[in-house]
Amino acid sequence: MQDKEYLMIPGPTPVPPAVYAAMSRPVGGHRTDEFARLYMRIVEKLKKVFQTENDVFVLTNSGTGALETAVANTVSPGDKALALITGNFGERFAAIARAYGAELIELNFGYGNDVDLKAVEEKLNEHPDIKVVLATQNETSTGVCNDIAGIGALVARTPALLLVDGVSGVGAIEIKVDEWGVDILCTASQKAFMLPPGLAMVSVSEKAWQVVNGNRSPRFYFSLPACKKVYGKWNTPYTPSVTLFYGLEAALDMMLAEGLDNVYARHALLARATRAAVRALGLKLLAEDRCASNALTAVWGPEGVAADELRKIIKKQYGVAFAGGQGDVKGKIFRIAHMGFSDKMDVIIAISALEMALAQTGYPVQLGAGVKAAQEVFLGREQK
Amino acid sequence: MQDKEYLMIPGPTPVPPAVYAAMSRPVGGHRTDEFARLYMRIVEKLKKVFQTENDVFVLTNSGTGALETAVANTVSPGDKALALITGNFGERFAAIARAYGAELIELNFGYGNDVDLKAVEEKLNEHPDIKVVLATQNETSTGVCNDIAGIGALVARTPALLLVDGVSGVGAIEIKVDEWGVDILCTASQKAFMLPPGLAMVSVSEKAWQVVNGNRSPRFYFSLPACKKVYGKWNTPYTPSVTLFYGLEAALDMMLAEGLDNVYARHALLARATRAAVRALGLKLLAEDRCASNALTAVWGPEGVAADELRKIIKKQYGVAFAGGQGDVKGKIFRIAHMGFSDKMDVIIAISALEMALAQTGYPVQLGAGVKAAQEVFLGREQK
Incomplete structure (x- = not known):
């Protein structure tokens, strides 16, 4: 029927009634104290989910936009990027790096398999000038969960940054950004966060900021320095999806209450x-x-x-x-x-x-x- | 969770998203052409569900209010009422008639059993002055469905009116008001009509109007003559639950589309x-x-x-x-x-x-x- x-x-995944209810309140302005307080509360709650003290930003775009944010702010043309591919979304992450002129080193483990840490270690040893490692926490196309802790431990010994696609994993599967050394974690609203699509969330480590601030790729909407500039005021550089912010707080409250x-x-x-x-x-x-x-x-x-x-x-x-x-x-x-x-x-x-x-x-x-x-x-x- | x-x-039963959506539109005034057109459309659609050409009214009260509407407009003190009881809601219908001073003749078939037509026929023969027969289509307390067609055929041979509690049945189980001789059918919004509680729907036959118009019991909010007076203008005598009317049309549209x-x-x-x-x-x-x-x-x-x-x-x-x-x-x-x-x-x-x-x-x-x-x-x- x-x-x-x-x-x-x-x-998108099902949206709970409490989240719909939050999203159905009349939309307010985003250059207001009320919005700033909302954004601050959301970031505090997201830090608990991410297990991080790093900066966390909420961006108005989908998960792919979050992946591009990670790449655009860390990859300059000619930089070496190690892509750990276990399916369709690993391939997408690599394609974005390619679009930004990265010299790609691909480790493709095939559909249904997870990342082999030994292979990662070998590649990192072989190419000490790798600038970023692209990894997928939960490969949505295959239902494979990769060992981000293990990958993080290997990358931490190198100057490379670990960029993690956590779009379909974060909120469903534990991740420890600080302990595991995730330099940029990317996730989005429409999976385990129980919201409609339209928001992305990223965290940026101290180690990442060093690279981000000096990066030479073009970036405007995806500029992390632009986000950082207004971060202390709990503002966003461009217009945020206000309604989804209302929903995000309701969803985070449900998750933390459980x-x-x-x-x-x-x-x-x-x-x-x-x-x-x-x-x-x-x-x-x-x-x-x-x-x-x-x-x-x-x-x-x-x-x-x-x-x-x-x-x-x-x-x-x-x-x-x-x-x-x-x-x-x-x-x-x-x-x-x-x-x-x-x-x-x-x-x-x-x-x-x-x-x-x-x-x-x-x-x-x-x-x-x-x-x-x-x-x-x-x-x-x-x-x- | x-x-x-x-x-x-x-x-109440689950409310479909399309009905919630209809109910979330801003409430409009009820003394407007727009509301009159809405009410007219709703009645046209309800007539299809009731299978009747009788007048159909939408009342702002719950199912018990509909039962009281039926009684208050047909039972004067001392009138003989035959109550066909098959459970808790049959008992309630009888209690309402008692409250209006009816001389009650109870046929109690017990929890889990349905109405025995032979017993009904005997009582009708024994008391040719019975004024109303109270029957339950679907007895909610036991999950028993009574033979309204059979009861209707017996009552139709007498001057008595057949008042039917169809609160939990109508919309889920077929009823043929005209063919079966149901003089007043009572139902409500929060069962098979897929709405929150708050609305009742009743139909009134020509045979019933003769009694209704001359009835001596006190009635104001439940007055069917008051409803009838403004019926041609598609108006309601008192303030209707406008939001539920929006939902009712959406629910009827779903039912008719299926x-x-x-x-x-x-x-x-x-x-x-x-x-x-x-x-x-x-x-x-x-x-x-x-x-x-x-x-x-x-x-x-x-x-x-x-x-x-x-x-x-x-x-x-x-x-x-x-x-x-x-x-x-x-x-x-x-x-x-x-x-x-x-x-x-x-x-x-x-x-x-x-x-x-x-x-x-x-x-x-x-x-x-x-x-x-x-x-x-x-x-x-x-x-x-």
């Missing part, structure tokens, strides 16, 4: 239940448990059933939206997001719809078997 | 799936299939488990709100509403939460078995 829809794509440890534990639980259910249905997971994302689960289409056909049935007949494959695995996988405003019953809905659609395609599925496996995880009765 | 709630009580036959078929499907699931879990249904409601399913608490304890777990741990028992079955049953903005996945959520809560109370439940039974109904693969 109309309006009965379940958004399980990796962004407790960040609980938020991360909830995402881990949902991932475990989803993976147990997929296995119980005899389907294959793209990522190994070792590097599986807590925010999104990618599943290979079953033998003889087109993954995109399955998605069509699930959307049309049950109102549940899964994401398809991208890049190398386009048409071969489907992806179930369980990030942000997502809880146990969302996994039940996803798996139940999947079961029925599988039955409709003639796949030999045991109805209820996936749901049972998820329920066992929720009840702490997992089959080992 | 905060805000992740599933309302499965028999009113098609009323499809709306009724959807409710029938959800009831069948819920009942199959409950049976698969080894639990007992309060109502027999023969008279089971398509809008709500009442289930006996399992042996050794307090029904209200089960509801507490389901609400607290899974965010799913079931209703408890009322009157004679208080504390002994729980009730799952599947009315209004409800579809397949809501049944899956309800049953999955029930399964997990049963497991937590130590009840020997086979996880996933209820979900499987519901899925089979949805796939047209019911076990007969």
